[in-house]
Amino acid sequence: MIQAFGLTSNPRKDLPPAVDDVSFEAHAGHVTALLGSTGAGKTTTLRLMLELQQGRGITYFRGRPLHRIAHPSREVGVLLGDVPGHPARTVRGHLRMLCAAAGVTVRRADEVLEVVGLVSLRDERLGTLSRGMDRRLGLACVLLSDPHTLVLDHPAEGLSAREIRWLHGILRAHAVQGGTVLLTADDPKEAARSADRVVTLDQGRVVADQDATEFARTRLRPRVVVRSPHATRLAALLAKEARTAHRSVEVVREGGNRLSVYGGTCAEVGETAFRHGILVHQLADEIGDMGPGAGTDAEETLPPETSPAPPVTHEPRATPEALAPDATLEDPGKAPQLPTPGATVAPRTESGSDAQDPDRPRRTARPRTLDVLPSLPPPISVRSAPSPLRPLRYEIRRAAGIGTGFLVGAVVLVTSALTAVLLARVGHTPQARLLVAWPQQLPLPPAALGAGLLGALAFGDEFRHPALAADRGTVPRRLGLLVAKLVVAAATATTLAFVTIGCDAEMLYLVYGRELAQVPADWLSSSMSWLGLVIGCAWAGVLAAGVFRSTTAGLAAVLAVPVAVVPLVHKALEGPSVRTAAGFPLRLRELLLMQWPFGGERYMVAAARVLAQPVGSALVLSVTVLLCAYLLTTLRSRVR
Structure with missing residues (x-):
């Protein structure tokens, strides 16, 4: 279950906080809706619960705050x-990538897609x-690691009426199997149809926390439904x-012979109908959205375990095809199997990580007899570990x-080959610089710049398009x-x-x-210097x-090494000093006392020469500083 206590966002200058002392509970086996108009504070409440926004208050997911859960996406x-x-x-490809983040096999991607x-x-x-397809993919990402709790912000936005019914069936099936579902909604009718409990927000405060039956009776607009062949006259x-x-x-004419x-x-x-001799086929009270626009019968307006108090009208029950996704979007022959009508859906078995972790509370579900529910992906076994x-x-x-990455590599190869040809034509370029296409006028060769850009994209794209948002909304700094x-x-x-x-x-x-x-x-020393330069630029971009x-900041750090750091290191090495490191390779060889197999001491000497160069020293210094900064920010985020 979810327990939210005193959620309050930080004040916004002269304006009151968007969320002020919001407290509620969402029980396992139930669908809970956060209802409110635009600006009521629904999304801010979810972000405070998920620790994506600073504020006060705390939220427990089955007794633990999110930062104390080893594997949040589970x-x-x-x-x-x-x-x-x-x-x-x-x-x-997106789902397969998330499978690696969740620690599940790639078959899981095909299961949730189906x-x-x-x-x-x-x-x-x-x-x-x-x-609509984005909403479906979002639901697939949510179900990928088989989580106990679903937190969804306007999941039905952009979906058709049939898709909304299918979505509500999926959420209901998850709740029936013992899971907890919390969603936000703007439409009171949608909240009454889909939720077991409705928490109403207004201007950042909880104004009502009601069972769906009570909510429909007190907060939805009642009406009288009339069916008559003389509806216009009536x-x-x-x-x-x-x-x-x-x-x-x-009086609202709803089409055909129906009046509301x-x-x-x-x-x-x-x-009125009796006095004027008008034939009436139906006359009943209704509460909520129970008409044809709802797309379901009157019993589905409220939670399945309750029945509305006023008389209701009954329309043909929705078929499994109506609850399933649109047939045009599925692969023929791969439609999800649905339970048979009247079957009792059993809760999920305690297998996988639930069975392996004795301290983890077991899922409990209310036994409920359902007519039709879509099937969920099968349970999976995931060990608890940091993601x-x-x-x-x-x-x-x-x-x-x-x-x-492939495009950057192709551009680097073409640019480097053309630059090498031009340098050879001009002349006065050493052989080592000619092979790597490094003119004296450029701070770095094209390959080093490309490696730095690819390194910067490794984290820059991660923050721009956070693929691990299914965990916490941001990239875990692990x-x-x-x-x-x-x-x-x-x-x-x-x-x-x-x-x-x-x-x-070759060119x-x-x-x-x-x-x-x-x-x-001197190909060995040159190769070591070349590899050290390229890898150092890539690591500087990543860190x-x-x-x-930001990708821009990563690339700027790569360019700052030859432009700013190298001159400083060069000046420090050329400055007055009492002692120098002359003869370091010879003393290193004497320290080893014996030769390494396959001439390993030669590689160490070459590496030492690379570090002794201004560019190598600058790269080592830059990577070390960036690594320390990354570790510092990681520790600081964990302390918070």
């Missing part, structure tokens, strides 16, 4: 606004989805008598899921994710470095012959983008 599934994800990523009816759109890009007579008696009566009379009673309408559970797999899928990004960035930079040299050498050989494509004599949450 406990709470969140959908706030649009689906967070890169618009160039495919639907299936449930939400997006199987036929699995290869579509996120940026091309309509609002409507005119009712309006005329209301004007004569100076009573406030509104607001402000009148069954007795008054029946007497993402498989950071390296997640990062590889994140980097390879869009074409930005060391496992940082190490995975550094490893992937280093592998990408190394590949780009060697491929760049190969392309440059020089093709244009000018073998003379300019020869390998330098700077992670600290400042």
Whole structure:
């Protein structure tokens, strides 16, 4: 269950807080709706509950605040606004990437796609989805890790009437199996149809916390429903008598032979029809949205376990096809299997992480007999651990899921090859700089700039399109994710470095012959320097983008190394000193006492020479400072 105590947002200058002392409970096995008009504070309340916005108060999810839950996405599934994800990523690729973050197999992506009816759109890009399809994908992301609690902000926005009924069926099925559902709504009729309990907000305060039956009886507009073959004549007579008696009566023609009379009673309408000899087929009181516009019968207006007190009208019951997703959006032959009518839906079995964690409260559900409910994805087994559970797999899928990295690599190769050809034509360029296409006028070669940009995108895109928003709404600043990004960035930079040299050498050989494509004599030291430069730029981009949450900041940090840091290091090394590090390679070899197998001491000496250079020292200094800044911000966020 969810327990919210005293949620209060920070004041906004001279305005009162958007949310002021909001407290309520959402019980397991129930659907709870936060109802209020635009600006009432519904979304702010959810953000305070999920610790995405600073304020006062605390929220417990089954007895624990969110920051004390080891794996938040396993406990709470969140959908706030649009689906967070890169618009160039495919639907299936996005879910497969989140599978690595949740620690589940990739088969789970296909299971939730089948449930939400997006199987036929699995290869579509996120940026091309309509609002309704985005809502479906958001629900798929929420159900991916099989959470106990669903927190949804306007989940029915942009959906058709049939899709809304299907969505309410999915949420009801989750609640019946022992889960907790909390959603926001603007329409009182929708809240009465979909929820077991309605919490009404007005100007940031709780003004009512009612059972759905009581809410429908006291806060929805009652009316009298009349069906007559002479509906037009009866409507005119009712309006005329209301004007004569100076009573406030509104008569609405709802199509066909149906009238809705607001402000009148069954007795008054029946007497008018009797006096004028008008045949009446139906005369009944209704509360809430029980007419044809609701798309369901009168019993479905209120929670399934209750029945409305006033007389109601009965219309044909919705069929399973009406509750299922639109047939045109599904893959033929893969429609979700629905329980048989009249079957009792049993709660989920205690398996997976529930069985492995004895301290975790078990899901309990109220036994309820249902007519039709859509099926949910099968339960999964996920071990409790900080997310993402498989950071390296997640990062590889994140980097390879869009074409930005491949495009940057292609641009780097073309630019580097053309630059190498131009430098060879001009002359006066050393062989080592010629092979990497590094003119004296540029602070960095194209490959180093490309590696820095790819490193900056590793965290920059993460904050711009937070794919892990299903966990907490932001990217979890965990060391496992940082190490995975550094490893992937280093592998990408190394590949780009060697491929760049190969392309440059082939282009020089093709244009000018073998003379300019020869390998330098000091190739080992040059290779170490080249790899250190490219990997250092990539790591500087990753760390700077992670600290400042921006791709631009990451790239600026990469450019700052040769422009600002290198001159400072160079000046410090050239300044007056009592002692120098001359003869360091010789003393290092003496310290080892013995030669390493395969000439390993040569690599250490080459690495030492790289660090002794101003560029190498500047890169090491920059990466160290950025790493310390990242660790500091991580510790500070955990302390909060």
